[in-house]
Amino acid sequence: MRRRNGLWALAVMVMLLATLAGCGNDEESRSAAGGRSELVYASTKDIRDINPHLYGGEMAAQGMVFEPLVINTDTGVSPWLAESWDISDDGRVYTFHLRKGVRFSDGEPFNAEAVKMNMDAIMANRIRHAWLDMINEIERNEVVDEHTYRLILKRPYYPTLIELGLLRPFRFISPRCFVDGQTRNGVSGLVGTGPWILAEHKDNQYALFTANPDYWGEKPRVHAVRWKVMPDHQSIILALQKGEIDLIFGADGDMLNLDTFAALKREGTFQTAISRPVASRAILLNAHQPFTREREVRLALQYAVNKRGIAEGVLNDSETVADTLMASSVQYCDIPLEKRSYDPARAAALLDAAGWKRERDGWRYKNGEKAAVRLYYNANNAQERTISEYIQADLKKIGVEMRIIGEEKQTFLDRQKTGDFELQYSLSWGTPYDPQSYLSSWRIPAHGDYQAQTGMERKAWLDEEITRLMTEPDEARRRAMYRDILTYVHDEGVYIPLTYSRTKAVYARRLKGVEFGLSQYEIPFEKMHF
Amino acid sequence: MGMLTYVLSRLAGLIPVLLAVSFVSFLLIQLSPGDPAEVVIRVNALTPTPELLAETRTQLGLDKPFLARYLHWLTHALQGDLGTRHIDGKPVAEEMARALPPTLLLAGTAAVVILLCSIPAALISAFFEGSLPDVVLRTLLFVSTSFPTFWAGLLLLWLFSVHWDLLPLSGLEEPRSLILPSITLALPYISTYTRLLRGSLLEAKQQNFVLYEKTCGLRVTTILRHIFRNSLQTSLTGLGMSLPRLIAGTFVVECLFAWPGLGRLCVSAIFNRDLPVIQAYILLMGILFALFKAFMEICAALADPRMRDRGKK
Numbered sequence: 001m002r003r004r005n006g007l008w009a010l011a012v013m014v015m016l017l018a019t020l021a022g023c024g025n026d027e028e029s030r031s032a033a034g035g036r037s038e039l040v041y042a043s044t045k046d047i048r049d050i051n052p053h054l055y056g057g058e059m060a061a062q063g064m065v066f067e068p069l070v071i072n073t074d075t076g077v078s079p080w081l082a083e084s085w086d087i088s089d090d091g092r093v094y095t096f097h098l099r100k101g102v103r104f105s106d107g108e109p110f111n112a113e114a115v116k117m118n119m120d121a122i123m124a125n126r127i128r129h130a131w132l133d134m135i136n137e138i139e140r141n142e143v144v145d146e147h148t149y150r151l152i153l154k155r156p157y158y159p160t161l162i163e164l165g166l167l168r169p170f171r172f173i174s175p176r177c178f179v180d181g182q183t184r185n186g187v188s189g190l191v192g193t194g195p196w197i198l199a200e201h202k203d204n205q206y207a208l209f210t211a212n213p214d215y216w217g218e219k220p221r222v223h224a225v226r227w228k229v230m231p232d233h234q235s236i237i238l239a240l241q242k243g244e245i246d247l248i249f250g251a252d253g254d255m256l257n258l259d260t261f262a263a264l265k266r267e268g269t270f271q272t273a274i275s276r277p278v279a280s281r282a283i284l285l286n287a288h289q290p291f292t293r294e295r296e297v298r299l300a301l302q303y304a305v306n307k308r309g310i311a312e313g314v315l316n317d318s319e320t321v322a323d324t325l326m327a328s329s330v331q332y333c334d335i336p337l338e339k340r341s342y343d344p345a346r347a348a349a350l351l352d353a354a355g356w357k358r359e360r361d362g363w364r365y366k367n368g369e370k371a372a373v374r375l376y377y378n379a380n381n382a383q384e385r386t387i388s389e390y391i392q393a394d395l396k397k398i399g400v401e402m403r404i405i406g407e408e409k410q411t412f413l414d415r416q417k418t419g420d421f422e423l424q425y426s427l428s429w430g431t432p433y434d435p436q437s438y439l440s441s442w443r444i445p446a447h448g449d450y451q452a453q454t455g456m457e458r459k460a461w462l463d464e465e466i467t468r469l470m471t472e473p474d475e476a477r478r479r480a481m482y483r484d485i486l487t488y489v490h491d492e493g494v495y496i497p498l499t500y501s502r503t504k505a506v507y508a509r510r511l512k513g514v515e516f517g518l519s520q521y522e523i524p525f526e527k528m529h530f
Numbered sequence: 531m532g533m534l535t536y537v538l539s540r541l542a543g544l545i546p547v548l549l550a551v552s553f554v555s556f557l558l559i560q561l562s563p564g565d566p567a568e569v570v571i572r573v574n575a576l577t578p579t580p581e582l583l584a585e586t587r588t589q590l591g592l593d594k595p596f597l598a599r600y601l602h603w604l605t606h607a608l609q610g611d612l613g614t615r616h617i618d619g620k621p622v623a624e625e626m627a628r629a630l631p632p633t634l635l636l637a638g639t640a641a642v643v644i645l646l647c648s649i650p651a652a653l654i655s656a657f658f659e660g661s662l663p664d665v666v667l668r669t670l671l672f673v674s675t676s677f678p679t680f681w682a683g684l685l686l687l688w689l690f691s692v693h694w695d696l697l698p699l700s701g702l703e704e705p706r707s708l709i710l711p712s713i714t715l716a717l718p719y720i721s722t723y724t725r726l727l728r729g730s731l732l733e734a735k736q737q738n739f740v741l742y743e744k745t746c747g748l749r750v751t752t753i754l755r756h757i758f759r760n761s762l763q764t765s766l767t768g769l770g771m772s773l774p775r776l777i778a779g780t781f782v783v784e785c786l787f788a789w790p791g792l793g794r795l796c797v798s799a800i801f802n803r804d805l806p807v808i809q810a811y812i813l814l815m816g817i818l819f820a821l822f823k824a825f826m827e828i829c830a831a832l833a834d835p836r837m838r839d840r841g842k843k
Contacts, residue, residue: 049618055575
C-alpha cells in the first residue's frame with residue numbers, strides 16, 4: 001500500500017517537472033526563432049493618457065507618436081514638420097512653411113488647417129498651460145494657404161521656437177481625434193504623424209507601438225516597441241538578465257538607482273550608456289528664514305558641502321560636480337562665476353565673521369540661537385536621503401546642526417509653497433527647458449525657488465528682469481541680462497549647486513543604436529535596432 | 531430561530547456596517563492632508579494657478595459642504611458610480627472591475643496552494659509528532675514564514691525564472707504566470723495554517739471518541755478521517771476569514787510580479803494621490819471583510835445550530 005502511494009507521488013512529480021521543462025523549451029524556441037523585431041522597454045510607469053495637449057501621460061511616449069513644427073537639437077532649433085520659417089523684423093510674426101505630403105497615420109493630411117485646429121485647441125485650454133509663458137504671448141494664429149501657417153505674438157517672445165519644439169503641448173494630433181473641436185476633455189483616438197503608432201494599450205500592463213509604415217522621415221529600424229510596465233526595480237533587472245526586456249532608460253534614479261547602474265556597469269554583462277549632463281541638481285537655501293537670511297551664512301554653507309564627496313560617494317561618479325547652478329554648456333550660461341569649492345576652514349571663518357561662534361557642545365550659537373537648519377526631501381527618493389545624510393555630516397563639521405525630514409510628495413510641495421524650510425532639493429528641468437523655463441518658474445509663488453529668493457534684497461528686480469528678458473529681441477542684450485540674473489543669484493548664494501544629472505541606459509548586448517535625445521524626457525527608439 | 535430568519539437578520543445587520551464603512555472611507559480621504567484640488571492639478575503635472583484651482587474645486591464639488599458631498603458620493607456609489615480617476619478621468623468602478631478578477635484569481639490560487647501544502651504538512655506533522663519529519667517540516671515552515679514576501683518573491687523569480695528559465699517573470703500573459711505570484715503570496719500563510727491544523731489535529735487525537743473508536747477496532751484510516759473532519763472546522767473558518775486578507779494583501783506581490791490587479795491599482799493611486807481610487811479601494815475592502823465575516827458566520831451556523839441561538843442569550 002505504502003509502496004503504491006510512493007509510486008503515485010513519483011509519477012505526479014515527474015509529470016509536473018516534464019510540464020515545466022516542456023514550457024521552458026517552448027520559451028527557448030520562441031526566442032531563438034528568427035531575428036528580433038520587437039524592442040521591449042521596461043518602465044516603472046504606464047504611458048497613461050498620452051493626449052499631446054495635456055500633461056497626464058509619459059513624455060517619452062507622447063514624443064513617439066506626436067511631432068512638433070520644429071525640434072530642439074544640439075545645434076539649436078531645426079526644421080521638423082515645418083520645413084522652414086520666417087520671422088518678421090519686429091519678432092512678432094512667425095510664418096511656417098509646412099512639409100508637404102505628411103499625413104497623420106489615420107490618413108488625414110497634415111496641413112495648415114490641422115495646425116491651426118491643434119493650436120486653437122491648446123489655446124482654448126490656456127488655464128492648463130500657465131507654466132508656459134508663450135501661451136500668454138500668442139495673439140492669434142492663421143492659415144495662410146494649405147502649407148503655410150502663421151503665428152502672431154503680442155510681443156517678440158524670444159523662446160517661441162524652443163517652446164514650439166517641446167515634447168508638449170505644441171504637438172499635433174489628427175483632427176479626427178478631436179471631441180467637439182477640442183482636446184481638453186479627452187480625445188477619441190491617439191493618432192499623430194510620428195514614427196510610431198500606438199497599436200495597443202493595456203492599462204498598467206503594456207503599450208505596443210508599431211512602426212508607422214507611411215512615416216515621412218527616416219523609418220524606425222525595429223517593427224515594434226513594447227513598453228512594459230514593471231513597478232519593481234529588482235524585477236526589471238531580473239527581466240533584463242533573463243532577456244525578457246532589452247532596455248532600461250531613465251533619469252534621476254526613477255528607473256535605475258545609481259548603485260545598480262554602477263554594479264551592472266562593473267559586471268559587464270550588459271551595455272551601459274550615460275548621457276552628457278542634462279539638468280542641475282542643487283540645494284535651495286531659503287533667504288527668507290532666520291538663519292539662512294544672512295548672505296555670509298549662505299556662502300559658508302556653500303563652502304561646507306563636499307560636492308566631490310557626494311558625486312563620488314553617493315552618485316558613484318556618474319554625475320559631474322556642479323560649480324554653478326547652470327552648466328556652462330547651457331545656452332546663455334557660459335558666464336565667469338566664482339567657483340566655491342569645498343573649504344571647511346573658509347566656511348568656519350565666514351560663520352565666525354557673521355557672529356556664529358562655536359560653543360563647547362560643538363555647535364554654533366549667536367545671541368543664544370543655535371545654528372540649526374532643516375532639509376526637506378521627497379521621501380520616495382532614496383537617493384536624496386543619502387545625499388542629505390552626506391550634507392548633514394559636512395555641516396556638523398562646521399558646527400551647524402541639520403535635521404533631515406523626508407516628506408510625502410504633496411506635503412513636500414505644500415512646504416515649497418509656504419516657504420517653511422531652510423534647505424530643500426531643487427532639480428532643474430534640463431535642456432531644452434533650461435535656462436528660460438526654469439528661470440521663468442522662479443516668478444511663481446508656488447515654487448520653492450520663489451520662496452527661497454523672497455529674502456533677497458533685489459527679488460522684485462529679479463522677477464521683473466526675467467519678465468523683460470523673455471521679450472527682449474536683441475540677442476546681445478539678452479545675453480547680458482542672463483549674465484546679470486545668474487550672477488546676482490550666484491552672488492547671493494541661494495543655491496548650492498551639487499551635480500549635473502545625466503540620463504542612464506542599460507541594455508542587452510544585442511541592442512544597437514542606443515542614443516540620448518536632447519531632453520532627459522525623450523527616448524529615441526527610432527534609432528535603435530538589433 | 532429558523533435558519534432563513536437567521537440568514538436574513540445577519541444580512542440586515544450588514545447594512546449599518548456597510549454604511550459605516552462607506553462613511554469612514556469617505557472621511558479618511560477628506561482628512562488626508564493637502565488640498566484635493568491642488569493634488570488633482572499637480573498629479574497632471576500642471577501649475578496650480580488660482581484660476582485653475584477655482585475651476586477644479588467647482589469641478590470636484592469641493593465648494594459644497596461635507597455632508598452634501600458625502601451624500602452625493604454615496605448615492606452615486608450605490609448606483610455603481612465611484613467617480614473618475616484624477617490621473618486620466620477614467621471611471622473608477624470600471625478600473626476596479628478590470629483589476630478585481632486578476633486579484634481574485636491570484637488570491638484564490640494562493641488559497642488553494644495554502645490548502646494543498648498545509649493539509650499534508652499538518653497531517654504528517656501531527657501523526658509523527660516529535661519525530662524527524664515533524665521537526666524538519668516545522669523548521670522549514672518556520673524559515674519560510676520568516677522570509678519577507680518581497681525577498682521570497684525575488685528569490686523564487688531568480689531561481690525559477692532567470693536561473694532555470696522555467697516560468698515567466700512578470701505580468702499575466704499565460705496561465706503559468708500564476709505559479710510564482712500565488713506561491714509567494716501563499717508562503718507566509720502556509721505555516722500559519724499548518725500550525726493551526728496541526729494543533730487541532732493533536733487536540734482531536736486526545737478526544738474520547740478516538741479512544742472509543744480504537745477500542746471498537748475501527749480501521750486506522752476511518753479513525754484518521756474522523757479526527758481530520760473534527761479538526762478541520764477551526765482552520766477552515768480561519769482560512770475563510772483570511773481570504774479577504776489575501777485579497778487585500780496582494781500589494782507587494784502584485785508590484786513585484788507586475789500583476790495587473792487591485793493591489794497595484796491602489797499602490798499607483800497612492801503614489802499619484804488619486805483619491806477616488808483609494809477611497810473606492812477602502813470601501814471595497816471594508817465590504818469584502820464584512821461580507822466574508824457574515825458568510826463565515828452563516829456557514830458556521832449551518833454546521834452548528836448552537837451558533838444561531840448565541841445571540842438570543
